[in-house]
Amino acid sequence: MEDDVKKFLYVNRKAPYGTIYALESLEVVLIGAAFDQDVSLAFLDDGVFQLTKSQDTADIGVKNFSPTFRALGDYEVTKLYVEKESLEERGLTADDLQEIVWEDEDDDYEEKPSIRIVSRAEMADVMADQDVILSF
């Protein structure tokens, strides 16, 4: 292991709002960003619903935390893997997801997409390449 940097993967398989898991998972990601580890997020199964556009929680009296995903780039969390099959099974495409970008300071602060749509097989590869997997 190099310099004590571990690969952390946060696995999100649950939809937002019905339960608190998605929000409290995001809280761990934000705190964890201060630890300078190699962080990735995985969204599969119902977890893909966390990233959809047009969430409006005004009438259920719960905080809408979906804008927070767009701030992840400021925390240097730039790898959000989203499983293609999970989207398709739920009638979604990449266009139904929020645009999430990060600024690459090594490339003249160019904005680059954080969301990476991957196949199920590629997602399995991402999972198998980690040191620590946190599931909520």
Place this chain on the structure above:
Amino acid sequence: MKFGILISEGPYTHQATDSAYHFVKAALEAGHEVPRVFFYHDGVNVATSLSVPPQDERNIQQQWSALAKDHGVDLVVCIAAAQRRGMLDENEAKRQGKTAHNIAEGFRISGLGQLIEMGIETDRLMTFGD
């Protein structure tokens, strides 16, 4: 080997805390180390000192407190999750102007950074939840 344990479901409703307890006991018996257990989501409710289960049932809080006492396991309760759910230690109760506190012996309240640190410093992270 060092095991870190994350518990993310509450006691009595779900088996997760029991599974975690049996896992930790077996790990310690096998000579492994369990430096820390982190309680998150409804898992924070394990730490209440006010739980009074029937006499013929296991007392989940006391089981964990005993592990802390006998094996030095650091039982950490997430402060953000705990405050949402009415779990306060003496200092926090004072700070928030509350009249009572309910963190049982052997548990301590701290931040989510303790979970990340556990992931960094242990060899395996085990998650028990719903």
Place this chain on the structure above:
Amino acid sequence: MATLHTVNKSPFANQSLLSCLAHAKDGDTVLMIEDGVYGAGKGTGLAEAMTAMASRVALVALQPDLNARGLVADRILDGVKTVDYAGFVELAASHDRTQAWL
């Protein structure tokens, strides 16, 4: 570099076991605990798929959870091994990482 996957949901209530099996790599171990042990049953709608998986991943069920649910030995799929909590700890130690399919 193998992974120990744990599944604690009945596959008849929720997709976790199927999703886990769809992401497990050859040589990984899938350990069924809590209500997950119902996935180890014989004669279920999933039995055929489970048996097919057994050739590439190790399928294991936690004996104390089988016992609690009355899943006696002759009701368990061929090819599913069982462990106690000490065996669970050994599996966690002998794999490179663990992933809980909550």
